[in-house]
Amino acid sequence: MTTRESIRPGGRSARVQASVHKAVRGLLSTMDRSDVTIPLIATEAGVTPSTIYRRWGDLPELLADVAVERLRPDAPPRDTGSARTDLTQWAEQYADEMASGIGRAMIRDVLASVGADTGNAGKCCSYTREQVQSIAERARDRGEEFPDVETVIDKLVAPIMYRILFDDVPPTSEKVLSLVESLLPERR
Amino acid sequence: MTTRESIRPGGRSARVQASVHKAVRGLLSTMDRSDVTIPLIATEAGVTPSTIYRRWGDLPELLADVAVERLRPDAPPRDTGSARTDLTQWAEQYADEMASGIGRAMIRDVLASVGADTGNAGKCCSYTREQVQSIAERARDRGEEFPDVETVIDKLVAPIMYRILFDDVPPTSEKVLSLVESLLPERR
DNA sequence: GCCTAAAAGCAAATTATTTGCGTTAGTGAT
DNA sequence: ATCACTAACGCAAATAATTTGCTTTTAGGC
Numbered sequence: 001m002t003t004r005e006s007i008r009p010g011g012r013s014a015r016v017q018a019s020v021h022k023a024v025r026g027l028l029s030t031m032d033r034s035d036v037t038i039p040l041i042a043t044e045a046g047v048t049p050s051t052i053y054r055r056w057g058d059l060p061e062l063l064a065d066v067a068v069e070r071l072r073p074d075a076p077p078r079d080t081g082s083a084r085t086d087l088t089q090w091a092e093q094y095a096d097e098m099a100s101g102i103g104r105a106m107i108r109d110v111l112a113s114v115g116a117d118t119g120n121a122g123k124c125c126s127y128t129r130e131q132v133q134s135i136a137e138r139a140r141d142r143g144e145e146f147p148d149v150e151t152v153i154d155k156l157v158a159p160i161m162y163r164i165l166f167d168d169v170p171p172t173s174e175k176v177l178s179l180v181e182s183l184l185p186e187r188r
Numbered sequence: 189m190t191t192r193e194s195i196r197p198g199g200r201s202a203r204v205q206a207s208v209h210k211a212v213r214g215l216l217s218t219m220d221r222s223d224v225t226i227p228l229i230a231t232e233a234g235v236t237p238s239t240i241y242r243r244w245g246d247l248p249e250l251l252a253d254v255a256v257e258r259l260r261p262d263a264p265p266r267d268t269g270s271a272r273t274d275l276t277q278w279a280e281q282y283a284d285e286m287a288s289g290i291g292r293a294m295i296r297d298v299l300a301s302v303g304a305d306t307g308n309a310g311k312c313c314s315y316t317r318e319q320v321q322s323i324a325e326r327a328r329d330r331g332e333e334f335p336d337v338e339t340v341i342d343k344l345v346a347p348i349m350y351r352i353l354f355d356d357v358p359p360t361s362e363k364v365l366s367l368v369e370s371l372l373p374e375r376r
Numbered sequence: 377g378c379c380t381a382a383a384a385g386c387a388a389a390t391t392a393t394t395t396g397c398g399t400t401a402g403t404g405a406t
Numbered sequence: 407a408t409c410a411c412t413a414a415c416g417c418a419a420a421t422a423a424t425t426t427g428c429t430t431t432t433a434g435g436c
Contacts, residue, residue: 048384054383112299162350200400200414204414226393
């Protein structure tokens with residue numbers, strides 16, 4: 001487990017966690033990530049390095065912890081009135097965010113920590129599922145046809161992510177559009 | 189660039205590279221990866237740590253270098269007589285290999301090093317493309333219908349990879365089969 | 377308000393990384 | 407074949423990061 005807010009007693013945990021996370025975000029936006037070290041983060045956050053080592057283990061785990069938090073959507077996808085536009089807009093934004101330099105770095109941080117701290121990648125996956133799920137539910141409420149969430153993952157999310165991670169070419173807007181269209185019933 | 193076999197003059201490079209790679213593979217199969225360090229690898233390989241630091245930079249890059257080499261297919265996909273079975277067998281094997289503990293670790297090693305050494309992930313992607321390409325060419329030579337390589341990447345490879353990386357549940361054999369079937373024309 | 381235990385600080389010990397410099401071994405030219 | 411050249415390696419000292427034992431602080435339960 002990475003972040004244990006405050007399990008039983010004792011715990012200025014939350015404060016330390018907040019300042020460390022903040023320090024990481026700040027440093028990451030300022031300097032090259034290969035220059036970011038735990039002693040540096042500790043100084044910036046006003047804590048001792050050993051505190052960070054004991055709580056997070058190592059830099060990859062800390063970075064992953066910060067990344068999953070930043071990757072968590074702050075709101076459900078915008079309701080645009082129809083499943084087609086909901087999904088289109090969400091997918092475009094998802095692709096843009098993930099394909100950006102910072103987005104890609106966060107994904108890699110998350111993936112790099114799997115093994116040590118299982119579950120980070122799973123969380124990201126859940127966030128995405130939840131977002132798609134809420135689009136799907138709205139579609140259902142409107143009486144629209146909408147594919148299964150897992151189908152959306154397979155045919156839309158997975159291709160976007162694969163190309164971001166492995167190809168150096170992020171998916172173009174047209175590409176994303178065509179993936180979305182392939183999921184939905186014929187436009188009338 | 190990570191491995192420069194022997195660019196211009198000078199170079200017992202190849203020998204050192206071989207023994208270091210071998211040492212990494214050996215250690216990785218013996219012990220927990222979090223216990224594998226550069227000094228340890230150096231000792232095992234019979235070289236000095238500084239040699240490794242100078243050539244590879246750090247552990248993630250070295251691991252990535254070893255991983256891409258192991259990820260490179262040694263032969264084109266087996267010719268089973270039809271595109272359907274070619275693709276099915278290849279996809280099953282691909283999914284199995286990548287979902288295995290060692291496979292997942294290798295993928296993560298490769299992804300972790302992007303940024304420092306751009307191109308490792310791209311290489312993996314190329315290997316996959318080449319494999320699919322050769323199945324596609326055989327299909328064409330037989331006069332069979334076969335989807336575009338990029339379509340195969342989007343609809344078969346990407347979902348497999350996404351689930352391996354983000355979900356903890358690797359795709360089942362049935363899942364892979366259904367992905368393959370969705371790509372091919374109706375079975376007669 | 378006191379007690380308790382988890383979490384943080386501190387500092388010493390250990391381990392990993394970087395770096396300057398001398399040596400070695402392929403390579404290409406003679 | 408020999409020689410000169412240079413990239414790559416080894417060695418060891420310097421620096422930086424990580425681990426660890428022990429002490430102190432602090433939030434929560436009584």
